[in-house]
Amino acid sequence: MPPKQPITMDDIAALAKVSKPTVSRALSDSPLVNEQTKQHVLSVARKHGYAVNRNAQRLRHKNTNTIGVSIDFRSHRKNHISDPFIFELLAGVSEALGNLNQDLLLCAPNHNDTDSLQTIYSSRGADGFIFLGQGHRESMLNEFALTGAPMVVWGAPRENSPYCVVGSDNLLGGQMAAEYFLKQRRRNFLFVGDPSHCEIQRRRQGLHQAAEKSGKSAILEDVVLSDFSYESAFDAANKHLDQAKSPPDAIFAYSDTAAMAFIRVLVDRGLRVPEDVSVVGYNDIPAAAFFSPRITTVRQDTYQAGKLLVKKLMQILDNKKPRSGTIKTELVVRDT
């Protein structure tokens, strides 16, 4: 049974026969306290399982040691995340924050508007925020940036953004997909994704730019998706292939999830992947390597991403103004 009356610093002070400030200094490893005293206090504290009350500490320190992490639930169905990539990212961020002893406050789907986040910030629930996914909420993010709360966003880095963005080089990702297709003499390009997402828009742009620059007249078509779920991609694939005059021979999907949905539909219709249609996804989610056929994809290093997001945010908290950053972006060829 734990002690009913929670133990406070006063108790430890009394037990160690020193004053409260001395205990405080000992616990925070201050040089202002004698080494022996420090050890003594520490041992007493340990013996009684004492841990400083974070809330009192935070009240006094005026910081929270907490970072709010907000996920773009709106881009998913029924507020349930359907793309595992975002969780890879979360794991990376979680690890990076843990290494800095920062707490991670996960902002629930119903706390994802400017007001809620602003309240969290001004009530000292978090020192800053990391947004995973710029997606459909650019205007919300712009609005939130005006509040002056420290923030970093996973998304599409670009000039003149009112906040610091970290992301893969989406333009390059699209270009690599195009080059990959061109090398295989594909001509009938289909881009799959929702271009109203700025990250996705850039991927599409990369694909188109590279295709046009090559001089080989490729056909460029789009399938616009309404959210990030398998389901939409699946439905959209069927719909598109039903009415397409000539089926594409090269599909670049904004995510592996979408790529997998398309491949499944293609195979159901008797098309061979990659022989008839070459498909490139994005993110290199774990499933991509084990899907059959294995998916060629653009990998973003989520571990590095988490680290970089956290690093930039810490810089902002130190009153620096870091520039947006790009993480390694590489094509992982698997469908040969």
Place this chain on the structure above:
Amino acid sequence: MPPKQPITMDDIAALAKVSKPTVSRALSDSPLVNEQTKQHVLSVARKHGYAVNRNAQRLRHKNTNTIGVSIDFRSHRKNHISDPFIFELLAGVSEALGNLNQDLLLCAPNHNDTDSLQTIYSSRGADGFIFLGQGHRESMLNEFALTGAPMVVWGAPRENSPYCVVGSDNLLGGQMAAEYFLKQRRRNFLFVGDPSHCEIQRRRQGLHQAAEKSGKSAILEDVVLSDFSYESAFDAANKHLDQAKSPPDAIFAYSDTAAMAFIRVLVDRGLRVPEDVSVVGYNDIPAAAFFSPRITTVRQDTYQAGKLLVKKLMQILDNKKPRSGTIKTELVVRDT
């Protein structure tokens, strides 16, 4: 630019020309304050964007309104979650907590030992904990339960557990898989998973019990996995099929991820799924429905799971002692 000097309750009191306690009462919607006064105070507070300092509030209230959520990172590779199921669960919990206005503190991989969690608890970082995945850490959980911290665990419910467990009916899940196989006249059963995980052990037990009870002499074999990753399942599949005298005609995998890895290996070896080998997975992750062939799997309702986990924990926080609970467990047949 936000105000440099953060605004406090005293400021609002002065601005509204009332005393601090009145402001406090108005903001907490206390009946002890006159309705007009309340509205007036509220409007002043809103006008100045005032939000109560959570840390002061929590210090006074002696509660934190925060639940720590701990994920079993050890069961995954390199501390990176490889099975999306756990995230589905996280999303469910996040939503349920959000509905109750509870903050979700995500415990990082390096804060997952008894000491760290105990420190979080006794430093008033969280009122209670939800553990997602019992897995390999039963002894840790038993140890932690002794500290008396309120906790609920996603795992295998059973009698005499020192803590409250919520989970699917793993035994039933295994039985359903067995029945499904038997109906197809399969005889050569392979169980895939790490039986030192108690959840997984029960699934295996369900499979074996039902197989034996049927009277039809089935062959029962195991492939033991070392972690939750695709990779291990993939490697294990190859290794097993290399040395198996007769390949199994029925595989029950502890997760869809593992099922997908096995299917991939089977197909690579020219075996047909489900004609030659029937495969049943677990969890019904989104990818399962879109994998080719679609995977027959045991679905656990993560939304309900999140809700139930949170509900039980709230009961514990109210000093009740809820019994362990089971969520809906059903076979989703897809490979026909």
Place this chain on the structure above:
DNA sequence: ACATATTTTGAAATGCATTTCATATGAAAC
């Protein structure tokens, strides 16, 4: 109009740790 009950309000105490500032102790310097 007066006593009593009810509703509102505010002063002060409280929760717990940190920081400032002053004091005490011991060491070094003369």
Place this chain on the structure above:
DNA sequence: GTTTCATATGAAATGCATTTCAAAATATGT
């Protein structure tokens, strides 16, 4: 043996909101 300095320690103030308790204001009853 006094003065000076560095080091170590503690009393009291502080951060911000909530709660207790007493006082004030208002309403009710006769």
